[in-house]
Amino acid sequence: MPQMADDRRSDQPADATSLEPFSDALLDPDLPTPKGIVGPKGKKAAKRFNVYRNNVTVGLVGALADIFPAVHRLVGDEFFRAMARIYVQTEQPSSPLLFRYGAGFPAFLKTFEPVAKLTYLPDVARIERAWLDAYHAADTPVMDPADLGAIAPEDLADQRFITHPATFVVRSNFAAVSIFAANRAGKDLSGIDPLIAEDGLITRREFDVEIRQLPAGAAAFLQALAGGATLGEAAGSAVEQSEDFDLAAAIAAMLEAGAFSALASGKIDEKGQ
Amino acid sequence: MTDKASRAHSAPDAGFTDSTIPARAGAGLKPEHVDAILQDDYRIGFLEVHAENYMGDGGATHRTLTAIRQSFPLSVHGVGLSIGSENGIDNEHIARLKGVVDRYQPGLVSEHLAWSTHDTSYFNDLFPVPYDQPTLDRVVAHIDQVQNALGRKILLENPSTYVQFEKSTMGETDFIAEIARRSGCGLLLDINNVFVSATNQKYRPLTYLSEFPLEKVEEIHLAGHAHDVDDEGEPLLIDAHDRPVDDEVWKLYDIVIGQIGPVPTLIEWDNNVPDWPVLRHEAKLADEILERRAANYMLGSHHAANG
Structure with missing residues (x-):
């Protein structure tokens, strides 16, 4: 086994703010590309950063479609994806065990006006x-x-x-x-x-x-x-x-x-x- | 009840086959392929799973993986440790990973040079890290934490990236080489990621490979990528895992195997997953290169031994 490295940093991150803007902007399309995020030779990276935004949203929406297949079919694919995008912004998975995601989805559906009749x-x-x-x-x-x-x-x-x-x-x-x-x-x-x-x-x-x-x-x-x-x-x-x-x-x-x-x-x- | 279950899980008599992963082609395991894989006359070299999919307590997913593991060596590939995180990594998640590793006795365990969790949110994607000294120290500490908990070496995978951090002070290959040197981890070389990142960040993939510590590569990943364009209309490749491996990536793979000899090679296909024969075809293409290069390799050492 390798020697235990100096792990002071895991308690006291040296630069705790550097990934925060990246994280914040992932699910908020109104935020600009995080400062300091660039393409090669320092060129601007709006579309490049949007790849991550798109991956996150499409990935989590897809996970919800897998977890709630009956809801998905009952409202139709296009509607489900548009609705799930809104839920994804309000609640993200709390662990990497994606199959546990969506505990708050039923409550979200209850308050989501466009499905009030269902x-x-x-x-x-x-x-x-x-x-x-x-x-x-x-x-x-x-x-x-x-x-x-x-x-x-x-x-x-x-x-x-x-x-x-x-x-x-x-x-x-x-x-x-x-x-x-x-x-x-x-x-x-x-x-x-x-x-x-x-x-x-x-x-x-x-x-x-x-x-x-x-x-x-x-x-x-x-x-x-x-x-x-x-x-x-x-x-x-x-x-x-x-x-x-x-x-x-x-x-x-x-x-x-x-x-x-x-x-x-x-x-x-x-x-x- | 968990008493009985955990005894069963850690039992070494689960009828598993040898855990050693051969220097052949393997495939990312998809539930819809399990029956075809088990019945196929072609025996894939190994299978790889995302660790997180097998972190549930029980049920059909474990039954399926147990059946696979009885016939094939397994590689466990984590996607959720968030080794690049700046707020520490989750000990509970490391313990879950250890549970999967103890239970299925994989020949290889790997994770990513990336982060995917921030505060309490898991984003289900792999984000890049700045290549600077504080991040390097942090990643090394996290890998130590994981390797100590698992009691074994892990492999770290090079990322596919779309952006850079202005604050980066070193190149990706130097950064990875230093992590491997300090932590003692092995490396998983994703050649599609090399091609995607090189295109997106405007360097030559062969330059990257010439700088990469190839002697520490214990596994290779190959996958397909999609094409997009950036703000200036220049090519932007997306690491989509939704199609066959690109010809350019095959060429790079052939060069790498020629240089380092045969290593376990995984075909990843995670989106628009085809029927098993299509994935098997990709695996056979990798097998062909591995066999051809292995023959050259043996010839080479034979000559060396005689002369």
Whole structure:
């Protein structure tokens, strides 16, 4: 290994301002070419600097199109790119892990007046962001339904669960789950009433991300469980939200989807409480 | 759960093939090519990935790269360390890079002489640095930081540039040579970048190559570039990675390989990605040059040994 060099400069940059104007001008087309940036023999470099501006914008807009393909298709390519350019100026990736970009995109869509009529669009974007998080989540086995079957009936209500890292619940006042699913399947939106509220459950049992629509109350039930509530407490919150809540159906759905990785109480037993 | 996963990740029994990268042509790995590569009778010499694409916790991307790594040597090419940054480099990101390197045991690890993050914003592009003493010291310190964390040498890639900094006090080749000398890093020579920068900055690519410390080159990159013009209507080449390697770049490559002998050579094609056979064709062109030059090389050493 090479010797550790004098690293005083990483704490105390000798010339901390030199890249600042370059950085500032990348996403602000109104700023002039940064001072001290030139072409060969000192000639002016406006078009040259614009290559970097264009690379940044086109690259980040392209990343958003990859992360939000349904939103992209729903509004059309030209519109999407024009809209994404505006978002890119307000929020850049906070790390070089580009696949995490766009956490603020759903909120941006909510305030972006030209898409105000597509009321479901921000929720479709939330589903797409969660879908990609599930896609990259840790490889964790899902809970074996037999684990729950092995619990004595009188102990069932006290069970807590460990949420699988790829599990996300998305609640929408619109038919965002159906719209997302139809769009990703290459279908049009005919037959979907966008004004019907839907809840979705995103999971990944092995490598394929799945999304399913949840019955009434099940979203509140799963969110309570994910928040650490017992099965009994979670069922209580679900009934509060929806009189139609069907506990047996909700448990069946969560087991089939692989929403949880294990019983929390089971873990404590293993450690020999 | 991460216990079980991290054990699995660091396990040396993942069935990986030898990590040594041969002095042959390799290709930048694209997910859409994986099946074709694994099924192809032509065995590409190695594959290279952008480290950042494999920094997620799990999922299909890791499954795919594991399958590739079981059959091919791998080169890990970082695009996000921002080694030219003036506010230090991110230890968390170095740790993520180490995670990828530990897990996939690449034969080569490389990064860029560039910056891509400022404050908290990551711009997803590679920007030039001024060639002056403070920047040199900083880049050397950053490379030391990375090499110490990884416990291995990295290769540094020469940039493609469209602009210069008025404050630069030395030439690019002197700057790179001094970085390599002080940090002990190896070099990744991107010959398309040499051609693009030379055209854009008005010097001769052969002059650049004659000044470049070729003895430290452990990998070569080749890619296609696009044509534009600057404010005065003069040619401005864009490092687009969206088409075949230019004939002029092939000529320079042939000259370099003639001079230094065969080294691992990567074909990069990142935009408008073609079907695998098109990329494979580029790789075969590089293989031909490598084989021809290798034959000359062996002949040369044979003569030397006998006379």
